[in-house]
Amino acid sequence: MNFDYSDEQTSLKREARRFLEARCPGAAVHELSNDGDRSYDRALWTGIAELGWLGAAIPESYGGSGIGYIELCAIAEELGRVLAPVPVASTLYFFVEALLRGGSPAQRSHWLPRAAAGRVIGCLATSEGPGGIGARPLAASVEGGRLTGVKIPVTDGDVADAAIVLAAEAGGPGLYIVELEQPTVKRERLASLDATRGIARLSFSAAPAERLGAPGEGRRLLEEVNYRAAVLLAFEQLGGADRCLEAARDYALQRYAFGRQVGANQAIKHRLADMYVKNELARSTAYYAAWALNTNATELPAAAAAARLAASDAFNFASRENIQIHGGMGFTREADAHLYFRRARQLSLVAGSLASWGESLVCALSRRFPRMEHSTAAEV
Amino acid sequence: MDFADSPEEAAYRERVRVWLDEHAPRHSVRGANCAPLAEAERLQAARAWQRQKASAGYARVTWPVEWGGGGGTAMQQAIFNQEELRYDVPRGFFGIGLGMCLPTLMKFADADTLRRFVGPALRGEEIWCQLFSEPSAGSDLAGVRTRAVRRGESEWCVNGQKTWTTGAHYADFGLLLARTDASVPKHAGLTMFWIDMKTPGIEVRPIHQMSGGSDFNEVYLSDVLVPDKQRLGGVGNGWKVSLVTLMNERAEGSKDRGPSTEQILELARSVPLGSGCVLDDSDFRQRLASWYVLGEGLRLTRLRTLTALSRGQTPGPESSIGKLVAANRLQELTGQLIDCQGEFGIVSGAPYALSGGSIHEDYLRAPGLRIAGGTDEILKNIIAERVLGLPGDIGVDKNVAFEDLPKGI
Numbered sequence: 012m013n014f015d016y017s018d019e020q021t022s023l024k025r026e027a028r029r030f031l032e033a034r035c036p037g038a039a040v041h042e043l044s045n046d047g048d049r050s051y052d053r054a055l056w057t058g059i060a061e062l063g064w065l066g067a068a069i070p071e072s073y074g075g076s077g078i079g080y081i082e083l084c085a086i087a088e089e090l091g092r093v094l095a096p097v098p099v100a101s102t103l104y105f106f107v108e109a110l111l112r113g114g115s116p117a118q119r120s121h122w123l124p125r126a127a128a129g130r131v132i133g134c135l136a137t138s139e140g141p142g143g144i145g146a147r148p149l150a151a152s153v154e155g156g157r158l159t160g161v162k163i164p165v166t167d168g169d170v171a172d173a174a175i176v177l178a179a180e181a182g183g184p185g186l187y188i189v190e191l192e193q194p195t196v197k198r199e200r201l202a203s204l205d206a207t208r209g210i211a212r213l214s215f216s217a218a219p220a221e222r223l224g225a226p227g228e229g230r231r232l233l234e235e236v237n238y239r240a241a242v243l244l245a246f247e248q249l250g251g252a253d254r255c256l257e258a259a260r261d262y263a264l265q266r267y268a269f270g271r272q273v274g275a276n277q278a279i280k281h282r283l284a285d286m287y288v289k290n291e292l293a294r295s296t297a298y299y300a301a302w303a304l305n306t307n308a309t310e311l312p313a314a315a316a317a318a319r320l321a322a323s324d325a326f327n328f329a330s331r332e333n334i335q336i337h338g339g340m341g342f343t344r345e346a347d348a349h350l351y352f353r354r355a356r357q358l359s360l361v362a363g364s365l366a367s368w369g370e371s372l373v374c375a376l377s378r379r380f381p382r383m384e385h386s387t388a389a390e391v
Numbered sequence: 392m393d394f395a396d397s398p399e400e401a402a403y404r405e406r407v408r409v410w411l412d413e414h415a416p417r418h419s420v421r422g423a424n425c426a427p428l429a430e431a432e433r434l435q436a437a438r439a440w441q442r443q444k445a446s447a448g449y450a451r452v453t454w455p456v457e458w459g460g461g462g463g464t465a466m467q468q469a470i471f472n473q474e475e476l477r478y479d480v481p482r483g484f485f486g487i488g489l490g491m492c493l494p495t496l497m498k499f500a501d502a503d504t505l506r507r508f509v510g511p512a513l514r515g516e517e518i519w520c521q522l523f524s525e526p527s528a529g530s531d532l533a534g535v536r537t538r539a540v541r542r543g544e545s546e547w548c549v550n551g552q553k554t555w556t557t558g559a560h561y562a563d564f565g566l567l568l569a570r571t572d573a574s575v576p577k578h579a580g581l582t583m584f585w586i587d588m589k590t591p592g593i594e595v596r597p598i599h600q601m602s603g604g605s606d607f608n609e610v611y612l613s614d615v616l617v618p619d620k621q622r623l624g625g626v627g628n629g630w631k632v633s634l635v636t637l638m639n640e641r642a643e644g645s646k647d648r649g650p651s652t653e654q655i656l657e658l659a660r661s662v663p664l665g666s667g668c669v670l671d672d673s674d675f676r677q678r679l680a681s682w683y684v685l686g687e688g689l690r691l692t693r694l695r696t697l698t699a700l701s702r703g704q705t706p707g708p709e710s711s712i713g714k715l716v717a718a719n720r721l722q723e724l725t726g727q728l729i730d731c732q733g734e735f736g737i738v739s740g741a742p743y744a745l746s747g748g749s750i751h752e753d754y755l756r757a758p759g760l761r762i763a764g765g766t767d768e769i770l771k772n773i774i775a776e777r778v779l780g781l782p783g784d785i786g787v788d789k790n791v792a793f794e795d796l797p798k799g800i
Contacts, residue, residue, distance in 0.1 A: 274782060
């Protein structure tokens with residue numbers, strides 16, 4: 012048994028960290044966050060593409076290296092650690108995964124080699140307003156290969172070249188691929204809680220749309236994509252949560268008050284211990300989910316949900332308490348802490364609310380342990 | 392990320408399975424109406440099973456063959472434990488001796504002493520206990536007040552009281568941490584001994600826990616004479632010796648506790664709510680999700696520890712998160728499982744209580760689990776100091792003679 016990264020994966024991870032620390036220092040993320048015109052770092056995106064990271068989980072036949080999902084998880088962890096402002100999640104975890112799960116050979120051949128080379132940015136457009144996609148009937152619709160409707164918010168919709176869009180058709184909801192640079196698509200950039208992850212409102216007026224998979228497969232396909240994306244997102248969250256814990260620990264060691272390091276106080280120590288415990292539990296569930304993703308195991312739905320819930324909890328908590336431990340410094344714009352605080356919330360919402368993931372997990376558990384034959388209300 | 396055994400691990404597992412199949416009954420869940428065996432009967436059964444394991448080298452897989460162990464690796468021990476769990480064999484009784492006391496002897500006792508004690512402990516013939524905690528020394532173990540005073544060259548006279556001594560009422564021998572010098576700071580004045588529990592002057596009284604169990608004892612020591620040759624380590628070196636014992640306590644690890652997911656679902660389905668049942672309640676479902684996530688986090692963290700073992704690494708203090716999380720999770724979930732039954736939740740035992748009353752038992756056990764073997768607060772200090780490298784607390788007692796320290800109850 013080996014429930015850890017292999018030696019090769021560890022050295023890939025180490026290289027990734029070295030590259031990202033050099034090419035994506037905190038100052039660069041701040042600069043981008045303060046720049047109203049840019050929402051991603053184009054040079055970093057190109058650099059990542061040149062290293063071949065974008066093709067890690069794309070098969071060689073479609074222009075990737077196909078080295079595997081564990082490797083992509085390792086990269087995701089490092090991207091999350093530095094808050095890399097690049098549309099990797101939208102492009103790889105959602106757009107590419109949707110094509111890999113539901114795309115025809117022709118659709119894959121068209122899009123995947125370009126995604127692997129960083130020449131296309133993709134995104135996923137499902138939400139139509141507050142409450143998530145289950146909360147209302149689907150308004151976006153497709154007729155005769157033309158898609159009409161409004162999606163809000165679409166993460167990286169401001170910079171993407173193409174979107175996978177959830178829409179209704181006569182045969183049932185489907186996922187459709189739509190090119191965004193055309194007159195039938197209007198995009199409006201929106202204020203994002205995390206300025207290094209841009210969002211847009213996309214409105215489609217009879218935009219040419221190609222369905223992925225058979226009619227009516229959209230929900231199932233979306234569910235599959237979400238499970239897979241949740242695992243990769245969990246690694247970004249884990250990387251971010253670890254960084255928050257380290258930053259808080261370092262600050263608690265450097266800062267003196269009442270004649271000693273603030274980290275000598277149990278109120279601070281126990282808070283840091285709580286962060287550590289959540290991060291370790293999140294790491295364990297994320298590793299297991301990575302295994303399930305890489306081997307396409309039947310455990311994937313429950314494992315992905317557990318990883319998402321644990322990693323969201325860990326990152327939300329660590330980013331929040333990191334600010335608290337930094338004291339007044341923590342809530343200034345100059346400090347990194349708020350960037351992590353914003354990203355943590357963004358990541359825990361982008362693939363659907365935590366409540367919806369909790370619900371999906373309990374559904375999976377109820378299927379695994381169905382009601383027993385003899386089960387009745389207690390007899391008294 | 393690979394859950395499969397290596398070829399060597401698989402071969403070992405197969406060997407263990409064959410042996411267990413031949414010697415142990417297959418695991419069966421005892422029915423709710425089946426009365427638990429009395430302790431004496433369980434002890435007798437456990438001794439018999441331990442003897443069988445010892446004769447096959449499975450009593451302690453990692454110990455050297457010349458001492459009756461299996462001469463194996465920590466990973467092999469873990470594999471044996473996993474496989475043994477699938478059988479309905481007697482458990483308990485020997486963990487403190489084999490997991491904590493004997494490893495301490497191995498480090499500090501002479502060859503004659505080891506020859507005398509290792510075999511009988513391994514075969515379950517003799518049981519060991521650990522006389523460490525006292526009424527005034529729990530988290531602050533180095534504050535023990537039990538005094539050992541020299542009497543001539545070759546003997547010590549011990550007076551004091553120990554508490555929370557697991558199994559003292561059936562133990563044959565014990566490790567005793569005592570103060571031999573109160574004029575120096577507390578850590579420096581301690582000495583470790585091994586003692587025969589049948590020595591005159593030792594009185595064992597059971598402690599009754601709030602859960603109804605009685606696993607621990609108070610042990611009173613009145614003019615107990617201990618030969619100097621039963622000293623482990625130097626005079627004044629007892630704290631270092633005790634750390635070896637306690638390090639092994641953490642290595643023993645944490646086990647699954649409380650109801651399984653399946654049992655929780657069963658219970659939630661059996662309690663009506665509105666036109667359905669508690670399992671339909673969205674609040675309950677969210678809580679269930681978080682208990683499951685914590686449970687998985689614990690299970691999978693243990694697998695990561697096992698990976699470290701298989702690579703020959705020693706699991707560090709990070710393994711202390713297991714008990715911390717498990718105890719709090721158990722307290723939270725059993726409280727909620729009782730609450731969700733409404734007023735009926737007050738019914739705590741057979742024949743009417745749901746889950747045969749085991750949820751209520753766990754609810755009453757959980758507060759103790761958060762304290763025994765290191766309180767939540769001490770475990771968090773350990774994580775903060777040893778894992779994260781934060782400074783220790785201000786030691787107001789570090790440079791003061793023990794006898795000059797303020798003492799409360």
